[in-house]
Amino acid sequence: MKFSNITPSEWEIMKVLWENDYLTAGQIIKEVNKENNWAKTTINSFIQRLLEKGYLSFNHDNRYREYYPLCSERECVIKRMRDVTLSIYGSRLNLETKYFEFYGDNDIEYLNILKAKADEGYERITTILKYEMIEKHPVHLHKTQKKFHSVMGNPNAASWYRAGYAFGMIHMSPLKHFTDLTADKALMHVFTQSVISSINLNCPYYLHQGISAYLGQWLDKTRIKEALNQNEENINLNTLRSFVFDLTNFRSSAGYEISYTFISYIVHKFGISSLRKMIDEPYDIPKLFNIDEEVLLYEFKEYIHDNFL
Structure with a gap:
């Protein structure tokens, strides 16, 4: 609507x-x-x-x-924020799909890559998370990565920081910066983050990123194996719970990979519907699934060694 x-x-x-x-x-x-x-x-x-x-x-x-x-009040406020953001950075609509609107840089190659999987990903993610957006989701493609970092409030960010969610819309760096993952999967990762925030703004950071990485489907087993081998001491629930909004520390501590594998284990054991359950009630996962925490940790580590190491 x-x-x-x-x-x-x-x-x-x-x-x-x-x-x-x-x-x-x-x-x-x-x-x-x-x-x-x-x-x-x-x-x-x-x-x-x-x-x-x-x-x-x-x-x-x-x-x-x-x-x-x-x-909801939040949805209406976000819409107002989007309108203001577009008025500042440019409101020319370059491409519209069933569920997305693309603004900013009119890079035809970039737009074609994003539109090829955007609507399919939207339907898959919103179905799994049982959530319906009230409007098409705006995406702004920035002409430079420096501009993207400035908009995201992190002008000194590392080059690997290429996509994010702010002011009610998705922001993305230019296509040339997506070298180790595809731009369409980065889009789905950030879109998932926006859906999770709409469901539960206080969802813990590791679940936020882990579910987004799992549904964004951008992590490969080679990267996961390498990261886990280098950070095996971090494979525990306390480390997961300790992660806060700090992209640099999260990445260097294998936060994406550990969170992803934890989500993968939960889905394997409890089914895909467990994702929405965790978003709704994220603060005591063992209790949510009626499993002892030590048993859960043991099974999680066994799952990692069987499937990723």
């Missing part, structure tokens, strides 16, 4: 319904006018506009219409 912009006055209606959904028009008017002094007809006009724009719906089963929001 393509949502039109919300005016400042319409935001007041939405804020009331995010705090108290399923309200009648009379109840909305009462709540809004706790901080305003608007006429009933004015507020009813705002409600009608929001219905037409697709932000609201109402319950048909009752005598009076009871209105409720069709998108």
Whole structure:
């Protein structure tokens, strides 16, 4: 669904319904006018506009219409952030697929590579994680890696940092920087991150990156084997839990590879539906799957040695 912009006055209606959904028009008017002094007809006009724009719906089963929001406050704020970001960095649409919009550098080769797998990856990932986006996902292709790093707030980042999520959209470095992994898989990794954040913004970092790497499908066994052999002491749950948002330390400690193999083990033992369960309830994985932590760690290490070493 393509949502039109919300005016400042319409935001007041939405804020009331995010705090108290399923309200009648009379109840909305009462709540809004706790901080305003608007006429009933004015507020009813705002409600009608929001219905037409697709932000609201109402319950048909009752005598009076009871209105409720069709998108969360976070989703609407992210959309506003996207609009502002596009107005700054360029809002010319270069390519549109079923689920994505591509802005920025109009590199035809780059766009063709990304569009070839983008929609297929979107359907696979959103089906597995049981999540539906409310709009097409914007992607901005930057003309230089320096510009990408600047936008991501990390101007001194390493060259391997090439794709990320900020201001409600995916940002990517130029195609020439994707040498050890393909740009389309990097896109799916970051898209998965955005979905996980939408489901649970507080999902632990190792799950965030591990699930994204698993569904992005960009890690190969050679890289995994080399990294695990060099960081075997880090193969434990405490190390996983200790990872925080620090890309450089995470990468140098084999964070991607250890997190990926842990997710692979969990899916192998408990099925693909376990991914959404972990995102929803991420803080005690052994309890979530009713398994002793020592047994889980033992089986995880055995799985690594059988499949990756």
